[in-house]
Amino acid sequence: MARFDTLNTAWTVWDNPAPAPEGAVLEYSRELEKFLAEIERRAFRMAQVALRDPDDALDVVQDAMLKLTRNYAARPSPEWRPLFYRILENGIRDMQRRRTVRKRVMTWLPGPKEDPDNEAQDPLENVADSAPAIPERLMQAEAMEHLEESLRALPARQREAFMLRNFEGMDVAETASAMACSEGSVKTHYSRAVHALRAQLGEVW
Amino acid sequence: MSEQDNEAFETRSRALFHDSVEGLDMRIRSRLTRARSAALEAAQQRRFWWSGWKVWTPAAGVTAAGILGVVLWIGSPVGHQSGTLADAQTSFEDLDLVASSDESSTDAIDMLQDDIDFYSFADKATNSGPAA
Numbered sequence: 001m002a003r004f005d006t007l008n009t010a011w012t013v014w015d016n017p018a019p020a021p022e023g024a025v026l027e028y029s030r031e032l033e034k035f036l037a038e039i040e041r042r043a044f045r046m047a048q049v050a051l052r053d054p055d056d057a058l059d060v061v062q063d064a065m066l067k068l069t070r071n072y073a074a075r076p077s078p079e080w081r082p083l084f085y086r087i088l089e090n091g092i093r094d095m096q097r098r099r100t101v102r103k104r105v106m107t108w109l110p111g112p113k114e115d116p117d118n119e120a121q122d123p124l125e126n127v128a129d130s131a132p133a134i135p136e137r138l139m140q141a142e143a144m145e146h147l148e149e150s151l152r153a154l155p156a157r158q159r160e161a162f163m164l165r166n167f168e169g170m171d172v173a174e175t176a177s178a179m180a181c182s183e184g185s186v187k188t189h190y191s192r193a194v195h196a197l198r199a200q201l202g203e204v205w
Numbered sequence: 206m207s208e209q210d211n212e213a214f215e216t217r218s219r220a221l222f223h224d225s226v227e228g229l230d231m232r233i234r235s236r237l238t239r240a241r242s243a244a245l246e247a248a249q250q251r252r253f254w255w256s257g258w259k260v261w262t263p264a265a266g267v268t269a270a271g272i273l274g275v276v277l278w279i280g281s282p283v284g285h286q287s288g289t290l291a292d293a294q295t296s297f298e299d300l301d302l303v304a305s306s307d308e309s310s311t312d313a314i315d316m317l318q319d320d321i322d323f324y325s326f327a328d329k330a331t332n333s334g335p336a337a
Contacts, residue, residue, distance in 0.1 A: 040237045062240035129229035144221045169221045
């Protein structure tokens with residue numbers, strides 16, 4: 001802490017704080033926005049692989065963004081990615097638990113009424129995809145669909161290890177931080193996931 | 206399963222995943238952008254409220270000190286005896302009166318000393334009997 005020769009000097013500094021923190025906060029927000037923009041689509045796809053439903057996946061990703069920016073934005077930026085994926089995976093598990101409970105409850109209740117007004121709220125929803133549906137693209141989509149099904153069939157920890165290491169490109173240490181486990185466990189989960197996926201997809205791929 | 210096969214599998218699955226990310230439709234992209242904006246806005250609002258502590262803390266400190274001062278004053282013995290302060294004033298006046306009375310008695314002695322010639326004359330006059 002700064003030392004002051006006189007009380008007047010101390011009061012002057014107190015009344016006129018340095019403007020540096022505002023610039024720092026702005027820079028910090030930009031960095032956070034850049035990080036989220038860079039990661040959001042992959043995070044969405046990973047959540048969609050686990051949950052299948054795109055709306056649920058969007059909810060989970062949005063919740064993870066909110067939690068990261070509210071609670072961990074002040075942490076050093078290299079920590080953001082493992083933290084974000086840990087929050088995301090917790091959100092995915094919560095969503096899966098809620099679904100299980102909902103399923104149990106819904107078996108005792110009459111089915112929900114579909115709200116026709118709920119459809120097409122977003123004007124972009126009805127915009128046609130501009131990409132041509134060429135056969136190669138269709139084959140890739142089909143292969144990805146098989147991969148997604150096989151991933152969903154894996155135990156959660158193996159699926160998580162595979163997606164973080166392979167899809168997100170995290171190293172073992174980062175993955176261990178995101179999964180809150182040891183590096184050895186990550187290696188084991190990943191190796192088992194690769195073997196299980198190859199065993200399942202061998203014929204199709 | 207050889208290591209090379211594993212690597213080929215990893216490479217292919219990664220490529221497929223990244224293709225699927227690039228192929229996300231506009232609706233999803235738009236909703237992700239909105240989610241990001243909402244998250245950043247929420248974080249900025251939270252930061253604004255937290256940054257207010259520099260202003261609120263001294264003000265709250267001064268207010269708390271004022272309230273504490275009033276409470277201590279009311280609860281203190283001085284505060285409780287504030288009603289008897291008039292009595293103390295009266296006692297002081299009484300003392301002053303006593304002091305004043307002592308002072309008057311001193312004045313009386315002084316007066317006696319001043320008139321001592323008169324009293325010795327009167328004494329002599331009494332003891333000498335009738336002159337005539």
